Amino acid sequence: MKTILTFALFLCVTFAFAQAEKEVASQVEKLRLALIDPTVSNLNELSSIHLSYGHSSGKLENQAQFIEALVSGASDFATVSFEDQTIQVEKDVAIVRHNLVADVLDGGKSNSIKIGVILVWQKEKSQWKLIARQAYKLS
Numbered sequence: 001m002k003t004i005l006t007f008a009l010f011l012c013v014t015f016a017f018a019q020a021e022k023e024v025a026s027q028v029e030k031l032r033l034a035l036i037d038p039t040v041s042n043l044n045e046l047s048s049i050h051l052s053y054g055h056s057s058g059k060l061e062n063q064a065q066f067i068e069a070l071v072s073g074a075s076d077f078a079t080v081s082f083e084d085q086t087i088q089v090e091k092d093v094a095i096v097r098h099n100l101v102a103d104v105l106d107g108g109k110s111n112s113i114k115i116g117v118i119l120v121w122q123k124e125k126s127q128w129k130l131i132a133r134q135a136y137k138l139s
Contacts, residue, residue, distance in 0.1 A: 028098075030045075032081075046130055048124065049063050052131070078104065093120065096119040099114060115135045119132070
C-alpha cells in the first residue's frame with residue numbers, strides 16, 4: 001500500500017512540474033512573438049514591473065525602458081528564434097536558457113545576432129512573469 005501511495009504522489013508531483021514547464025514554455029513563445037510584434041499591452045502582460053533586462057553589451061533596462069525600446073522601434077526584431085532551450089522549474093520560479101538567433105535593425109543598421117540568454121520567470125497571481133533577463137556573448 002505504501003508503494004502505491006508513494007508512486008501516486010510521485011506521479012502527481014511529476015505532472016505538476018510538467019504542467020508548470022508547459023506554462024513557462026508558452027510564456028517564452030509569447031515573448032518571442034512579442035519581440036517581433038511588440039505592443040505595450042503584450043509586453044506588460046509578459047513582464048514584471050520589477051523587470052531587470054540585461055543586454056549582452058552590458059546595458060540594463062527596467063520594464064518601462066524595455067517596453068519603450070521595443071515599441072518605439074529602437075530595437076527592431078525582424079526574425080527571432082530560440083535554440084537549445086532548457087527550462088527548470090522550482091516552486092514559483094523558472095529558469096530558461098536558450099540561444100537567441102535573430103535578424104535585427106538597431107538604429108537603422110541591419111544585423112544578425114546569436115547570443116546566449118538566461119530568463120528568470122516568477123509566478124505572480126497564477127501567471128508567469130519575466131522578472132530578469134541577461135544576454136551574453138557566445139564564445
